[in-house]
Amino acid sequence: MTFSLQDAQFLQQILSARRDVRGNRYIDKVIEPEILEAILEAANSAPSVGFSQPWEFVIIEDPLLRGKIFAQFEHENSKAKKIFHGNLLYPTLKLEGIKEASYNIAVLYKKPTKAILGQTTQKKVGEYSVVCAIQNLWLMARAYNIGVGWVSVLKPKKIKKILGISSDYKLIAYLTMGYVNEFLDQPELQTLNWETKKELKEVTSIRTNNDH
Numbered sequence: 313m314t315f316s317l318q319d320a321q322f323l324q325q326i327l328s329a330r331r332d333v334r335g336n337r338y339i340d341k342v343i344e345p346e347i348l349e350a351i352l353e354a355a356n357s358a359p360s361v362g363f364s365q366p367w368e369f370v371i372i373e374d375p376l377l378r379g380k381i382f383a384q385f386e387h388e389n390s391k392a393k394k395i396f397h398g399n400l401l402y403p404t405l406k407l408e409g410i411k412e413a414s415y416n417i418a419v420l421y422k423k424p425t426k427a428i429l430g431q432t433t434q435k436k437v438g439e440y441s442v443v444c445a446i447q448n449l450w451l452m453a454r455a456y457n458i459g460v461g462w463v464s465v466l467k468p469k470k471i472k473k474i475l476g477i478s479s480d481y482k483l484i485a486y487l488t489m490g491y492v493n494e495f496l497d498q499p500e501l502q503t504l505n506w507e508t509k510k511e512l513k514e515v516t517s518i519r520t521n522n523d524h
Contacts, residue, residue: 338491
């Protein structure tokens with residue numbers, strides 16, 4: 313299969329338009345089952361070390377479970393506010409959409425029980441494979457005009473306990489997903505001047521033998 317220049321341009325548009333979505337953007341609109349399946353299929357098509365496919369996706373719909381997870385977020389966020397106590401912007405940020413999103417998805421890494429091709433030296437590449445699946449999920453969701461947020465102000469062990477997840481798994485990400493009222497033209501933290509966007513030349517370098 314080959315792709316056209318137009319296909320590449322469409323992909324670039326999706327990449328550029330991806331955003332980290334919070335609860336103040338989600339709207340009350342149901343994600344159709346076939347679209348949810350397509351998004352998860354995209355995640356399941358991600359590259360993985362040794363073709364290990366070490367990911368699993370737990371969809372959390374129960375409002376009681378979401379409430380417990382939100383309480384954990386509130387606890388951790390109260391500690392984060394102390395860390396950023398000198399920054400007046402931090403308390404105003406909406407950093408999650410646990411209750412508002414159509415779906416909450418816990419993305420897990422299943423720890424290997426045997427040697428994995430390509431993972432014998434770098435143990436973390438199995439977890440990095442799961443992050444590739446998350447990126448696929450995020451981009452396919454955006455192609456369907458569905459927003460995704462990564463809630464990182466959470467203690468993985470606490471979340472695993474709430475969800476009854478065994479020690480065979482590691483929580484890599486807690487995602488929220490749903491239709492939104494808008495996608496911002498720029499990442500929100502860029503718009504708020506929390507950080508400035510790095511130019512390609514700032515993050516690219518070339519090494520030659522003369523450098524040694």
